[in-house]
Amino acid sequence: xxxxxxxxxxxWVSVTLMCLLVMGVLCMGNLKVVISGIFSRxxxxxxxxxxxxxxxxxxxxxxxxxxxLVINILHYDGGAFLFVDYAKMVGVxxxxxxxxxxxxxxxxxxxxxPKQMTIAMEQYYHLRMLACCALYPVLLIGANWPNAIVxxxxxxxxxxxxxxxxxxxxxxxxxxxxxxxxYILIYFITLEIIPLLAxxxxxLFI
Numbered sequence: 001x002x003x004x005x006x007x008x009x010x011x012w013v014s015v016t017l018m019c020l021l022v023m024g025v026l027c028m029g030n031l032k033v034v035i036s037g038i039f040s041r042x043x044x045x046x047x048x049x050x051x052x053x054x055x056x057x058x059x060x061x062x063x064x065x066x067x068x069l070v071i072n073i074l075h076y077d078g079g080a081f082l083f084v085d086y087a088k089m090v091g092v093x094x095x096x097x098x099x100x101x102x103x104x105x106x107x108x109x110x111x112x113x114p115k116q117m118t119i120a121m122e123q124y125y126h127l128r129m130l131a132c133c134a135l136y137p138v139l140l141i142g143a144n145w146p147n148a149i150v151x152x153x154x155x156x157x158x159x160x161x162x163x164x165x166x167x168x169x170x171x172x173x174x175x176x177x178x179x180x181x182x183y184i185l186i187y188f189i190t191l192e193i194i195p196l197l198a199x200x201x202x203x204l205f206i
Contacts, residue, residue: 012083023062024136064093066132070155075203088206096195123169131162
């Protein structure tokens, strides 16, 4: 088994965790509205969750930073845990996020109405935000847990819940006939699973 708690003694990791905590607190201001939006069955836009540019940037940085740190830790095999490697991973995650967003928006403009697109993107961001907020405690647990396998199990559970919620919400918003489920699954595999695997694998080349 791999003991990962030693990597948290790095000053930059401690500072990063504190910064992520602050960003997470700032991002969670509308948590109640976000959760109610995800579990609501009504198709409406939650205008009261509209973010300023500053809040949107903080939210975006929080998501990519948490995911990048999780991937770095999952690949950690002892030795030096360098900030430069983490910075490179943040860059990779950011590029993938940008490409994902552009492709999703392009597909939305082609296949669904502007109103549906607005609702879908809002729900999509809410789900991603909650997934990253759930991953943050996993990082803290890993600081004192002697086995990295536990980290992988916890991260897997979070990602499975995110996947299930994404498919469920997609079906709720766009289901009209059985073919809709097939389209949602194709989207999920091509624009969620494959990019995530690509990001995870890219760490091997950094």
